[in-house]
Amino acid sequence: MTGRGALAAWLRRLGGLVLIAALIATLRSVGLLDPERLVRGVRNLGIFARGLFPPDPSTLPTLGGAMLETIQIAFAGTAIGFVLALPLALLACPVLFAPPVTASVKLVLALVRTVPALFWAIVFVVAVGLGPAAGTLAVALYSLGYLGKLLYETFDGVDPEVVEAVRSVGCSRAQLAQYAILPETANGIVALLLFMFEYNVRASSIMGFVGAGGIGFYLLGYIQLLRYDLLLSGLLLTLAVVILIDWLSGLVRRMFLIPVTSAAPAE
Amino acid sequence: MTADRRPALEASDLWFSYSARRPVLRGVSLTAAAGEITIVLGVSGSGKTTLLKLCKGLLGPQRGAVRVLGEPVVAGRRRRLDPGVAYIPQHLGLVRNFGVLDNVLTGALGRVAELPSLLRRLPADELRRAQELLERLGIGGKAAEKVYALSGGERQRVAIARALMQRPRLLLADEFVSQLDVLTSRDILTIVRGIAADGVAVVMTTHEMELADRYADTVIVLRDGEKVLDRRAQAETITDIALALRG
16 A cells, blocks of 8 residues: 555544544533433333323314314415515526526525524514414415525526527516416426425424414423323324325326426327 | 618627637628528537527627627627527427417517516417417417427427517527438428528528538538538538538
8 A cells, every 4th residue: 555545544544533533522412421311211202102002082173173273374374485485586596687686585585594484483473473373474484485495496497498499589587487487397386385385284283382373282282281192193183184285295296297308209 | 662681690700608718619700691591510519509599699709790680689698689580499499388379479479568478468469370370380280289299390390480470580490400300300491491482581500411402592511610611502512511511
C-alpha cells in the first residue's frame, strides 16, 4: 500500500471511530444509556400494552363524530391551502415571472413551512378560539407552505418543448399558464392534492391536542385518564379511516389520471 | 396591390453559445422567401435547433439579427412573441392532457381577447376555423380525442393545424418528420408543400438528405455551427450535400 493509500485508510478508520464516539455521547446525553431508566421504560410499555386490550368500543359514537370533524378539518384545510397555493406557485414559476418575484414568493412559502402545523394550531386557537375553525386554518396554512413548494416544483418540470410551442403562438403569460402549464401538470396537481389530503387527515387527528378540534382532543383525554382501551378504539378508528381514504385516493387516481408516457398506437 | 418583396425571413451573421467555451452558431446567415421551402441540413449538434429558436425569438443571438418581413425579432424569456411566425418543435410540443381540437385552438391565442380565453371561451369563428383545418388535414374525425391516443402521423397533423391556426407568414419546423416512417413523412411533407404554395415561407431542419433533395427549394447545410452550403436545390445537389455534411 502506498503512503497516500495508508493515510486514507487511517483517516477512514479515525472517521468511523469519531462517528461511533459521537453516537455514544448523544445517547448518553438524551438519557438512553441509563439502564435503570430503560428497564423502567420497558416495564411501563408492558403496562401500556396490557391497558390497550381489549379495546373499548363504548365511545365509538362520540369518536365517530370527532373523526368526521377531523376529516372536515383536513378537507377544508386542504382546499383553502390549495386555493392560496396555486397562484403563489404560478408566481414562483420562472417561465412566467422574473427572478425577483419567484425568489420572493419562494422565500414566503419557505417561511410558512418552517412553522409546524401544531404551532399554527396554537396560534389560531389564540386568534379564533378553541374548536375546528382553528384546526382548519392551521391545516390550511401548513398546506399552503407545502403545496406551494410542491406545485412550483411540478410546474418547473413541465416539458420545455410544450412551453416553447405554446409561447410561440404569441400568447400572454396568463394564457401560457392556462393553456400549457396547468393542463400539462394536471396529473401532478391531482396527485399532490390527494397526497396532501391523506397527510392532512393524519395531521388533523392531533390538532385536538391543543384544542383545535377533531379526534385528537379525545385521544389526549384518554391518555391523561390512563384509559388506553378507549385510546386503542380511537386509534383503530383513525387507522380504518386512513386506509379508506388511501383506497378512495387510489380510485380517484385511476379514474382521472392519464399515463405520463403513452406509446402511440401502431401506424 | 403590390406584392411584398421583402424576404419572409432574413437572419444575418448569427452567433450564439450556451456556454462561453464553444459557440453553437458562428456567423450563420440565411434568407427564406415566401412560398418556398428552405431545408436546413446538419448532423446532430450542428446548431439547427438553435438556429430555428433564434429565428422564432425563443433565444436571442449574442451577435447578429433576425428580421421577419423586415421587422426585427426581439427575443425575451417572458416577452410576447409574434404569432405570425409558427414554430413546431422536434417533439411537437402538444399539450398531452388536451384534446385535438383544444391543441389546435391554442394557435389562436395570440389574437383573441385575453379574459374570455382564460375562461376557455374562444370565439365561434376560431372554433370553426380549427375544425376546418382538421378536416383539411384529414383528421376531422379525431377532434374530440386526446393527443396521447393518436398515432405519430396524426400528432404531426395536429401540430401543423395548430401552426396554421396562427395564420403564419413563416413556419419553422424542427426535425418534425424525423420519427415517422417513409410513407407518413411523405404525406406530411406533401401537406407542408401545400402550405408553402399558399404563400407561407417554410424553414425546416432535418438530417435526412433525401428530404432536401425531394422537397427543398433552397438547401442550407450547417456543420459545427457554421454554414457550409447555401444554394438553390437542384437534381444533382445530393452529392454536394453529402460532401458538405461530411466535410
